[in-house]
Amino acid sequence: MVELRAYAKINIGLQIVRKRDDGFHDIDTVFHRVDVYDTIKLTPAESGVTIKCDTPTIPTDDTNLCARAAKALLDATGSTKGVHILLEKRIPVGAGLGGGSSDAASVLTGLTELLHLTISPDELAQIAEKIGSDVPYFLRDGSAYAKGKGEILSYFELDLPYWIVLVYPGIHISTPWAYGRFEFNPQLPIHNLQKLLLEHKALPVRWVNSIRNDFEPIVFEAHEEIMRVKEVLYRTGADFALMSGSGSSVFGLFRDERYANECADFFSKRYPTYITQPGWNPA
Missing domain, CATH: 3.30.70.890 (GHMP kinase, C-terminal domain)
Structure with missing residues (x-):
């Protein structure tokens, strides 16, 4: 089993720069982690992805970002193995704290470790970006100046x-x-x-x-x-x-x-x- 803490972030400033042709918006913001976290526990399974959460209002089907992250990673690496995800929520939902994105990033890094998957950091970031614009930020520690949709990151202390x-x-x-x-x-x-x-x-x-x-x-x-x-x-x-x-x-x-x-x-x-x-x- 692999257990991880998925920390929340705050935005220290959020400037909306422009609306893009694809309907998204370019932003300038600084992501900075704070001391509140969800707990992710990953257990290997023979096949498939299952989720259990201690908060009844959190979906545990394919719409859950953790499920999407796990399935995308397994598909990208060609793995036939599976995982059971236990999600203990502490970060509020719909609060502007990136809880779901942090959870998804933790699944990507934790599942890579759990199943000894071979994937480069760039490939992992590409998967993360498809799940959510701010998911790539949570793949690394530290604060980051974020541009684009939030996926263009410059980490700094x-x-x-x-x-x-x-x-x-x-x-x-x-x-x-x-x-x-x-x-x-x-x-x-x-x-x-x-x-x-x-x-x-x-x-x-x-x-x-x-x-x-x-x-x-x-x-x-x-x-x-x-x-x-x-x-x-x-x-x-x-x-x-x-x-x-x-x-x-x-x-x-x-x-x-x-x-x-x-x-x-x-x-x-x-x-x-x-x-x-x-x-x-x-x-």
């Missing part, structure tokens, strides 16, 4: 000296719904997010007016509760706060441990809330 308080308001946001309501504004500048993060890491107040999430106006208009979470993060001492992905999770960066813990305690009475220590990384 981002050691954040802040407590990250992550709040999930319990509202499921559909990414296609959010993209469908986005209206491109050519007057909005496209910043180099990696450069901004690294140059002003010690002074995140500089990020407040420069780093944005283009989905926030759309989501906040439809769900004021999510906007209020961001406002409360700032009121309770966050140096920087932003919605992750298409929502609905919102995170705040805190210099002060006491403020971070007090904020997390406040939100945890109502919402699933997670805290990541300064400098944390999955390794």
Whole structure:
């Protein structure tokens, strides 16, 4: 058996650059992992792919990204073996945290190890991209500046000296719904997010007016509760706060441990809330 932790990510900034001819959108964003994870347990089987999940609302048929990942990998390598996948969910669904994509990537790497499959990193990334635009990111550790649909990745070290308080308001946001309501504004500048993060890491107040999430106006208009979470993060001492992905999770960066813990305690009475220590990384 192989057991893996599939960590969530946050988007530190999300700029929608343009709508492509194929209907997708090009984005600029920074992916950064946080300390909340699903657990994936893989057991070899004679043939086929089966899934069991501890969350009843998660599908366990061919629509599950883990199943798609396993079948695509077995087909690509010509393996006749199978696998049973046990999925223990902790990352909220529809929260902008990439839980399903992280799970799928963990299946790709874990199944390669479990069945001793021969496949190159580039081939594995190609399979990952077909499953989801942000799945390739989770194949490697570290933070990454992502472009294109999210599959063009430049990994870099981002050691954040802040407590990250992550709040999930319990509202499921559909990414296609959010993209469908986005209206491109050519007057909005496209910043180099990696450069901004690294140059002003010690002074995140500089990020407040420069780093944005283009989905926030759309989501906040439809769900004021999510906007209020961001406002409360700032009121309770966050140096920087932003919605992750298409929502609905919102995170705040805190210099002060006491403020971070007090904020997390406040939100945890109502919402699933997670805290990541300064400098944390999955390794």
